[in-house]
Amino acid sequence: MSSLSVKHLLGIADLTQEDIRLIFSTALNFKEVINRPIKKVPSLRDITIANLFFENSTRTKLSFELAEKRLSADVVNFSSGSSSVSKGETLIDTVNNILSMKVDLVVMRHPNPGAAAFLSRNVDTTIVNAGDGTHEHPTQALLDVFSLQQKLGDVAGKKVVIVGDIKHSRVALSNIYCLQKMGAEVMVCGPTTLIPKHIEKLNVKVEHNLQKALEWCDVANMLRIQLERQGGEHDVKFFPSLREYTLQYGLTLPMLEQLNKEIVIMHPGPINRGVEITSEVADSSHSIILEQVENGVAIRMAVLYLLASAIERN
């Protein structure tokens, strides 16, 4: 099998295990490409891609843009801050206006969950979800699991704990789906207020004690505390203070050294150094944080390459 079962990449939930394996094997080829002296291939030279970022992003936007350019696609960028969205234009109108300029593929990040799926039903183009609110962030999960597979050989049977703000994290949900589809066991760990109710329904274990979670796992994925999603100044906070969160859920080097095994540390970035993870851990040999970033470009190239092959020529 050499094509995806889906026309859009809206979430990991829609993908089959074969789809994920195909994306991984294609990404492996692209990883070799981006380590060449000349890192560019002409595959997508007749494709135009619009990057629509209705929410701030540095890494994902940069990573997508690099992936697109290394595939020789034409790229247009759009950020909501400087656009007509602030003048009251609807999402469908904005996107249709961009599409009438002959754009073949849309990469979109949006603060509302389901925005990508909504768009895929209402406009005639291929959509790649680059994060929709607190719902999914499929390419991040793909690159996380791909990085793990590169590090460990195979993720099937491995135990992965996702630590931190599970409630607001699209990375967590996508990772849960992706890890489970590849045969890994998943646990989530965090304060009760940041663990969604009924999450056990997804077949994940729940743990509130970081030390116990670390003893159980082979891999710890430390999520960022999303300060921008912790409610306004007058709302009730999800935890009393950052300092208290750090004391209970911050990962430190002594905690890792206490374990009688080596575990892999991941972080989707951007890191709040000294909050969810200390600098020593982030920069230690346990961490594969920078590999994740490198693999991000290869994974996004693979996703774009595979989706673009289904776009009809006009």
Place this chain on the structure above:
Amino acid sequence: MHHCCCSILLNRSLQDSLDYYTLLKSESLKINRAQVYIFASSNLFMKPVTLIDKNQLELIINRLAYQLIENHDEFADAVLLGLQPRGVVLAERIKDRLKQIMPEAEIHLGSLDITFFRDDFRRRDEPLKANSTEIDFIIEDKKVILIDDVLYTGRTIRAGLDAMLSYGRPSGVELLVLVDRRFSRELPIEPTYIGKSVDSIDSQRVKVDFAKNTSNDRVLLFNTELADE
């Protein structure tokens, strides 16, 4: 008799076959009776014809190796680059032979995948699966000998040239092919070293079978309906 076979078994009209036979007979193409017979008989039995058998292949690889030595001495400035997938196997065979002839020489061999450089992306139903590229030497200012099994339209080699250039700027490039399907080029690309020239029609396919233990090596001419690939 030949046009008779052609017409029945190629499922072409008699007139088509007559035209084709006249074309084959024409002086300018210099095709001999034996070659015409390959077309006719391959269709007669509807099964593949062996163009090159194991012994011939050994002779051809031997000759190609000596031709390479003639041009490149000890391979101080030259490197071999096989195109994935079957060009790599051929390149390995040639390298093995070169090593037998010149045990002292250091011969570099790389494999090049051209999938992302093809010009038919989105003109196919499914995206092509890529192979690995392994080039652990520097091609800058080297003479690169590109190696592939069959040269047909020339498009693969065009893509190969592009793919190769993303590793540097060689001082020169040569092309070695096992089978050259003449008169079917869509691009102005010609080989430097040729194993065997073959005249075939578009509906036929040439397939190089490299067996694991070399005992079953052969090159076959198929009719499209039978070609499994």
